[in-house]
C-alpha cells in the first residue's frame with residue numbers, strides 16, 4: 001500500500017479569508033489536452049433549462065455558521081455539468097469498482113453511473129470490475145449497459161462483488177492502462193478512498209489521461225466533510241425494526257430489558273473496547289484491509305447486566321438482538337436512491353469535465369468535488385460533548401455517562417468559539433483505535 005498523501009493541495013486564496021481547496025484536473029499534468037462542447041447541451045432534458053451548466057467559479061462553503069467578522073473559510077468546487085468536457089463520448093472507456101463492506105445503495109450508484117454516462121454523455125464502453133480492488137488484476141470483468149443494470153437498485157449488496165485487502169497499486173494501474181480505461185469510478189469507504197488516492201497518484205505519475213472519481217460509501221457515516229454518506233438513512237430505518245422489537249419485548253414482561261447492538265465501526269459497535277476482556281479476542285487482530293477487528297460489545301454488556309442483577313438477586317428478562325448485517329445488506333430506501341443518483345451524476349459530470357483525484361459529496365446540502373486528501377485525513381466520530389448528544393440523552397432519559405477523566409479531557413481541549421468550526425467532530429485517523437471517550 002502506498003502513501004496517499006503525496007498530492008499537493010491546490011489552494012486558491014480569495015478576499016476576506018476565502019480559500020478554495022480545489023481538486024486536480026487532467027490539464028494540471030497534461031496541459032495540451034483538447035476540450036469539447038458538452039454533449040448535454042443537445043440533451044432534451046437539459047437544453048430547455050437556461051442555466052444547465054455550473055459556473056466555473058461556483059464553490060460551496062464548508063462553514064455555514066459564521067459570525068459578523070469570521071473569515072469566509074474553506075470552499076470546495078461545486079459539482080455539476082461543465083460547459084466544456086475533456087473526453088469525446090466515443091473515446092470514453094469507463095470502469096466501476098466497489099470495495100469494502102456492503103452498504104445499501106451500492107447498486108443504485110452503479111446503475112446511475114452507467115445510465116448517466118450512457119444517456120447524458122453517449123458513452124458506450126463501461127466495465128464492471130469484479131470483487132473489489134483485486135478484481136482489477138485477479139478476476140473477470142463484466143460489461144455494463146443500461147439494460148443490464150435496469151433493476152439492480154431493487155437489490156441489496158453489489159452486483160459487482162466487493163472485498164477487503166488486495167490493493168496492489170501498480171497492478172491496478174497496469175490493468176487500467178492495459179485495458180485502455182480512462183475513467184475510473186471507485187465506490188467505497190474511507191479505506192477505499194485512500195486506495196483511490198494512491199491509484200490517482202500513480203496514474204498522474206505515469207502521465208495517463210485517466211480521471212479517478214471516488215464515491216464515498218459507508219453506513220458508519222464516518223467520512224468527514226460530507227453531510228452524510230449514502231445508505232446511512234436506510235440503515236437507520238432498518239435498525240428501528242430491531243429497536244422496536246427490543247422495546248416491545250422489554251415492555252411486555254416484568255423486569256424486561258431490551259438490548260440491541262448496531263453496526264458502525266467507530267460510530268456504534270466500537271464502543272467500550274477498552275473495557276472488554278482481552279480473552280474474548282486478541283486486541284491486535286485485523287481484517288484483510290488492516291482494520292482492527294472489534295470485540296463484541298453487545299454480548300459483553302449483556303453478560304454484565306445479567307451479572308449485575310444476579311448479584312442483587314433480582315430476576316430480569318433480557319432480550320439481546322444483534323441485527324448487524326441485516327441493516328447493511330438490504331436495498332436502499334427512496335431518499336437514499338435519490339441521493340445515490342445525485343452522487344453518481346456528479347461523479348460523471350466531474351470526470352467528463354476532466355477533474356480527477358476527487359471524491360464527490362454534499363457539503364451543507366450542495367454537491368461538491370472534494371480532494372482525496374481532505375476526505376482521508378480525518379474520520380468523523382460521535383461527539384459525546386455536543387448538543388446532538390445532549391438531545392439524545394435528554395429525549396431518552398439517560399444520564400450523561402461522562403466520567404471525571406472524560407470531562408477533564410474535554411476541558412483541556414481548546415473550546416471553539418462557535419459550535420461549528422472546521423473538523424469539529426473529526427479526528428486524525430491514527431487516533432481512532434486508541435482509547436477515546438468520544439467513541440460511543
Ligand SMILES: Nc1ncnc2c1ncn2[C@@H]1O[C@H](COP(=O)(O)OP(=O)(O)OP(=O)(O)O)[C@@H](O)[C@H]1O
Nearest residue numbers: 001100101164165167188189190191192195218289
Ligand atoms: N491506505 C490504503 N492504501 C491503499 N489501499 C487501501 C488503503 N486502505 C484500504 N485500502 C483498500 O481499500 C479497500 C477497502 O478498504 P476497507 O476494507 O478498509 O473498507 P472501506 O472502504 O473503509 O469501507 P468500510 O470500512 O466502510 O466497509 C481494500 O481493498 C483495501 O485494501
Ligand SMILES: O=P(O)(O)OC[C@H]1O[C@](O)(CO)[C@@H](O)[C@@H]1O
Nearest residue numbers: 101218219220263264265287328
Ligand atoms: O464484517 P465485515 O464485512 O468485515 O464488516 C464489518 C464492518 O463493515 C462496516 O459495515 C462498514 O464499515 C462496519 O460498520 C463494520 O464494522
Ligand SMILES: [Mg+2]
Nearest residue numbers: 100189190191
Ligand atoms: Mg472503513
